[in-house]
Amino acid sequence: MTKTQKYILISFLILVAVFVGYNFTRQFMTQEREPQPSKILDPAYWQDKYPDIYQSYLRNSNEGDTEFGGEQQIDYIKKYPQISVLYEGFGFSKEYFSARGHVYALEDVINIGRPKPGASCLACKSSDYERLYNKYGEDLFAMDFVQMANEAKYPITCYSCHRNNPGELHITVPHAEIGFKQLDFEIERGSKNCAQCHVEYYIDPDTKAIVLPWKYGLTVEDYERYFDEKNFADWVHPRTGTPLIKIQHPEYEMYRDSPHHRLGMDCNACHMPKMENDQGETYVSHWWTSPLKTARESCLGCHVNHDEQSIADWVNSKQQEVEDKTKEAMDLLVDLIEKLAVRVEEGNIEDDILEQVRNLHRRAQIRWDFIFAENSTGSHHFARAHAYLDESIDLAKQALQILENN
Ligand code: HEC
Ligand code: HEC
Ligand code: HEC
Ligand code: HEC
Structure with missing residues (x-):
């Protein structure tokens, strides 16, 4: 290597070092100056990068029903007049609509007429919630719902x-x-995201924080034990005096230990199947709806002896059995409430008998509600749906028997 070559090489290396150093420093400095990338709450931000997923996400605004599920908002009070007695004295007796797609979550919670205890209700409805929580801390829970809902933009x-x-x-x-x-x-990984929201919860009466009653486990007995220990009631039935619990959408709990769960399937296995686009490329569906609408992708890979219609028929017939039993439990509960209310009004019932009957009412109603409020009409675990409803019916009958004998 000549002197000149050496000189050129060294100059070149110095140049490279300066260039790299400059860029590194610049990057470092700008990283310090620029804030963390802000929260990307708008789903449209991803539409070019993940077009198929984005399009499937937009399908959450589709109307379209299956026999027992789907996106149309069913007015439960019209469909089940019994609930104005069962939830009497509580917001759900005045207004109760069935759930629909994720894109409606914010709009629907704002439009619902039931009084909201605080802004914590937005936790499962809006991706703005985390931002609000970072801004206001735990004060957020009890803050005015309407005011905070106005600060939220996205479902x-x-x-x-x-x-x-x-x-x-x-x-x-x-x-x-x-x-x-x-x-x-x-x-499980494919269920954890859904279990953020699709579970039973209650609102702490003092702080308005949302609490998951998971101390003892996830079955109805575990929840009952938890609430009994705290002497907790969502409300007291105005005519019977029974302290009652309202169950909210316990999809994860219902699904857990079901035959499909034991096979290692998570929520996404049925609700987010791999789909094909027009070019034959696969993508993960982000259309969270009844899996009976995607039965080919969600079910038929295993249930090879079925086609789309026959598996829907099979599920629907099993759902119908659950629906019938749900109504049977409801009718018995209404009967119990009416009979107990008369006795309470007449004042001709011993205190310890009254206590016993109220306790049976509380236990019968929480079991019925667990299945009624769960959104799959038993599909997530048919055996459990029947077991809880059978228990509910049995407890209500015991209570009616005691009333008759006393
Ligand atoms: C309710 C929760 C939820 C929301 C909301 C959601 N996703 Fe997903 N997403 C998931 C889950 C769960 C998986 C994993 C699925 C799997 O592994 O099969 C996933 C997977 C993905 C993947 C990886 C796909 C692959 O092939 O492995 C991408 C990319 C993605 N999502 C993009 C998006 C975009 C873009 C949006 C908004 C338009 C979105 N997701 C909204 C739950 C969600
Ligand atoms: C083995 C398949 C399967 C798995 C896994 C599964 N589901 Fe479902 N899910 C169903 C079926 C079937 C229905 C009933 C659909 C209908 O009535 O049309 C349903 C209904 C629902 C509904 C009501 C949808 C509607 O249209 O009314 C929700 C919400 C739901 N599931 C959430 C979940 C969550 C959360 C998980 C995980 C804990 C889960 N599912 C796991 C099969 C599954
Ligand atoms: C941030 C809270 C949240 C998360 C996370 C979430 N959901 Fe939901 N989901 C909701 C709410 C709230 C609704 C009802 C929206 C409405 O009615 O306006 C809903 C509705 C649904 C429906 C439609 C129900 C119907 O009757 O039509 C299905 C199906 C569903 N979710 C499945 C899932 C699955 C599967 C996951 C996980 C991949 C998931 N959700 C994650 C809150 C959530
Ligand atoms: C990974 C394979 C697999 C997938 C996917 C699958 N199943 Fe199943 N399913 C099974 C097996 C295996 C059983 C029997 C389990 C048992 O008896 O323990 C079963 C049982 C059932 C049962 C009877 C369960 C009961 O409680 O009586 C129904 C109904 C059912 N599947 C419907 C569906 C529907 C609807 C889908 C799609 C939304 C689906 N399955 C997706 C494997 C699968």
């Missing part, structure tokens, strides 16, 4: 499950994070 969006990194799974609902820590097992 459930990509951010709710991925934060800014689609493909990674994140928990963004603060109370779910706390709830998950109470469990002595880990919720």
Whole structure:
């Protein structure tokens, strides 16, 4: 190597070092100056990068029903007049609509006429919630619902499950994070995101925080034990004086230990199947709806002896049995409430008998409600649906028997 060559090489290396150094410093400095990338709450942000997923997400606004499920909002009070007696004295006796797609979550919670205890109700309805929580801390829970709902813009969006990194799974609902820590097992990867919201919860009467009653486990007995121990009631039935619990959408709990769960399937196995686009490329469906609408992709890979119609018929007939038993339990509960109310009004019932009957009423109603409020009409675990309803019917009958004998 000549002197000149050496000189050129060294100059070149110095140049490279300066260039790299400059860029590194610049990057470092700008990183310090620029704030963290802000929260990407708008699902449209991802439409070019993940067009198929984005299009499937938009399908959550589709109307379209199956025999027992689907996106149309059913007015439960019209469909089941019994609930104005069962939930008497509580908001759900005045207004109760069935659930629909994720894109409606914010709109629907705002439009619902039932009084909202606080802004914590937004936790499962809007991807803005985490931002509001970071801003206001735990004061947020008891803040005015309407005011906070005005500060929120988006319903459930990509951010709710991925934060800014689609493909990674994140928990963004603060109370779910706390709830998950109470469990002595880990919720499965493909169900954990859904279990942020599709579970039973209650609202702490003092702080208005959302709490998952998971101390003893996830069955109805575990919840009953938890609420009994706290002497907790969502409300007291005005005519019978029974302290009652309202169950909310316990999909995860219902599904757990079902035959499909034991096979290792998570929520996404049925509700987020792999679909093909027009070019024959596969993508993960983000249309959260009745899996009977995607039965080919969701079910037929295993249920090879079925076609789309026959598996829907099979499920529907099993759902019909659950529906019939749900109504039977409801009718018995109405009968019990009416008879007990008369006795309470007449004042001709011994205190200890009254206590016993109210206790049976509370236990019968929580079991019925667990199945009624769960959104799959038994499909997630048919055997459990029947077991809880059978217990409910049995408890209500015991209570009626006691009333008759006393
Ligand atoms: C083995 C398949 C399967 C798995 C796994 C599964 N589901 Fe479902 N799910 C169903 C079926 C079937 C229905 C009933 C659909 C109908 O009535 O048309 C349903 C209904 C629902 C509904 C009501 C939908 C509607 O249209 O009314 C919700 C919400 C739901 N499931 C959530 C979940 C969650 C959350 C999980 C995980 C804990 C889960 N599902 C796991 C099969 C499944
Ligand atoms: C309710 C929760 C939820 C929301 C909201 C959500 N996702 Fe997902 N997403 C999931 C889950 C769960 C998986 C994992 C599915 C699997 O592994 O089969 C996933 C997977 C993905 C993947 C990886 C797909 C692959 O092939 O492995 C991408 C990319 C993605 N989501 C993008 C998005 C975008 C974009 C949005 C908004 C338009 C969005 N997601 C909204 C739950 C969600
Ligand atoms: C941030 C809370 C949240 C998360 C996370 C979430 N959901 Fe939902 N989901 C809701 C709410 C709220 C509704 C009802 C929206 C309405 O009625 O306006 C709903 C509705 C649904 C429906 C339609 C119900 C019907 O009767 O039409 C299905 C199906 C569903 N979710 C499945 C899932 C699955 C599967 C996951 C996980 C991949 C999931 N959800 C994650 C809150 C959530
Ligand atoms: C990974 C394979 C697999 C997939 C996917 C699957 N199933 Fe199943 N399913 C099974 C097996 C295996 C059983 C029998 C389990 C048992 O008896 O323990 C079963 C049982 C059932 C039963 C009877 C359960 C009961 O409680 O009586 C119904 C109904 C059913 N499946 C419907 C569906 C529907 C609807 C879908 C799609 C939404 C689906 N399955 C998806 C494997 C699967």
